[in-house]
Amino acid sequence: MKANHRNTHDPYAVLRIPDFRLYISARLCITLAMQIQAVIVGWQIYDITKDPLSLGLIGLAEAIPSIFVSLYAGYLADMVPRKKIIMVVITVLMFCSLALLYFTLDASHTLLTYGALPIYVVIFVSGIARGFMGPAVFAFMPQLVANKTLYANAITWSSTTWQAASLAGPAVGGLVYGFFGVTAAYITDAVLVFLSLSAFSMIGSKPLPENINPQNLKESLQSGIRFVFGNQIILSAISLDLFAVLFGGAVALLPIFASDILKTGPEGLGFLRAAPAVGSVLMAVYMAHHPISVKAGKKMLWCVAGFGLTIILFGLSSNFWFSLVMLALSGGFDSISVIIRSTLIHTLTPEYMKGRVSSVNNIFVGSSNEIGAFESGFMAKLLGVVPAVVFGGTMTLLVVGITALKADKLRVLDLKPEAETV
Template sequence: MEHRSKKDPYAVLRLPEFRLYISARLCITLAMQIQAVIVGWQIYDITKDPLSLGLIGLAEALPAIVVALYAGYIADVVPRKKIIVTVISVLLLCSLALLYFTLDVTQVLQIYGATPIYAVIFLSGVARGFMGPAVFSFMPQLVPSKQLYSNAITWSSTTWQAASLAGPAIGGLIYGFFGVSAAYTTDAVLVLLSLVFFSMIGARALPENANPQNLKDSLRTGIQFVFRNQIILSAISLDLFAVLFGGAVALLPVFASDILDMGPEALGFMRAAPAVGFVLMAVVMAYHPITVNAGKKMLWCVAGFGICIILFGLSTSFWFSMVLLALSGAFDSISVIIRSTLIHTLTPEYMKGRVSSVNSIFVGSSNEIGAFESGVTAKLMGVVPAVVFGGVMTLVVVGVTAFKADKLRNLDLTPEEAEYA
């Protein structure tokens, strides 16, 4: 307790470049969340098919998965800031293309339907596949010591989720009251601001690597590192399958429109609800980081996430659904922060791009693949049974992980134990 009381919960926020980093992260996440709401509502409005919502996730996840390992290698051999600036420039072009499609003079969507939107989402998936490892490995270079990793991850995750909280609500409100073109304009402006903030951060040299390797050997080394470390492997596997089966967020347009009989404004608030719970829990964890019995607590929280998904699927009350979504975000917060702290702490600096790419294949794309899974199961089983099935499978995954992964189950994140791990 004495050690914990000496921690400064705002330590990384006192670093000017870290403040620029989280400002950039705030803007790009706001933009992507606003875009997700607009694209989801727009495509469902065009197709009236829940499977089309799953295809959005697939269109983004497939290219991200394909480029992930190579993107991780690039993040370890090319200055990470350079990658980030290039990728955000591509995302800006994607946002401008989506805006262009909505202009009345183009009539692109009237002629081709949702296909042009899927094409842009595919390109943004490629860009985000490169951005993930670069941002993941660049963040620790802005922090002076490993002792601040947990604090940096907590605030970085809080910023991401705060944007996830505000973004959907902003997107839904702008779409509902001002139209699709105004919403896409907001999206593009926020991407531009993110580009400006990242450009203001000083470049960082690549970490020294005493054993440089060619592409093939480098990728193999990164993969082997993850698969030989039971704690990292079991933690990211748990998140992979939990998010894969618990991907109810992709079906929120159906719940908002058909089950709860609400409009795009309500959809925005529903998409934001998990982030409310995430942010509140992350702030609590900034003051009271989880150390003792971290593995057991992580497993219980993922189980809590699964229970929330089951109850959400059965709910016909808007406010009860909002509470359940918020609780799911609170449970998810603990899992994300523990997993990210583990990866940053246990991975050498010169290998973080490659390890992050493996993590992104497991976890980073699981939201999109989970969206596709939800769309397919909703098509086959119906929307409500699909969501309940996903929650039940999440509980099964927790049970199997708790039984098989004894090191994760017994994980302790006190400084001595974490160093030993």
């Protein structure tokens, strides 16, 4: 039976849906644009301020407004057609890109007068826009697929697109900035946002799913939070991802490893930064052809444990190539975990509540990268760089162990079509 299931699986099933092809094209363009923009803004702000702290404030300027609006954004995504929200949000991001472009033109004296402040203001506004975009995009995607049996396939290709764009975006941004200047880089950013807007505009409008229990704003937000915290499978899966990134993320310390431990310099740092994304893309492509269904919960636990173990081995390594392999494996394990988590959230959440559940997920996971970077830096200062990374990986293993003991429903979770309503 298992062999027969593998033979009948179509890894390109969702790519045969025209609206889904437009969706991942739009997602590719907007992710590339945001990654390119992040590289340019970082270089530009440091060039203006010469202050390393100013780079940390970029993430803060974006994360705080995004988290602040997240719950209301989730409510809105369940009350207003999702495509309308996405179109408005990407239009706002388009104006943000054009504003950053305007600041760089010779005719503009804004940056000469106010320094980096106008850039921070634009990043703050884009953070608000992204806060509204997350739940809307999360809830809109399954409406393009309709058939729940294709959710895992859709999430896998969506994740692959995002990871590929995240891998290519910084390289493209750096090359365009380096060879053609900041203005050309911001033009590239703006063109990609426009292409994303155009692709989304061509997707057919989808009506909101019927809400069987209409509520006011307060009741609606409370019901979304209660749903997540009352569902052991969803809560444990989100918590696993949160703590894995919070404790196991070594990305913030990679410059120190490249410079002082592995002795590779900036070129090696580029490879180290790219390694997790390469591992993630390769694993996502593999999973498109070999999806996980049986014992998905148990496999998710093992993959998060594998992530923690590879982070420990990376922290202990003094060999560049071994470190590179460990980071790539960490990306592969993380990719499996993310795809399973996203699939079960989509599968177990009613259509009319997906915006609110996504917003709670964003508050958990969306802030974990920034908080994880702070945790890594704080522990490195307290314990030293290598002990801090080993500590983080060990804590990830501990969280997996506790979750495996407490979350009995996640342990036995399957993602087979007949288990969709578990």
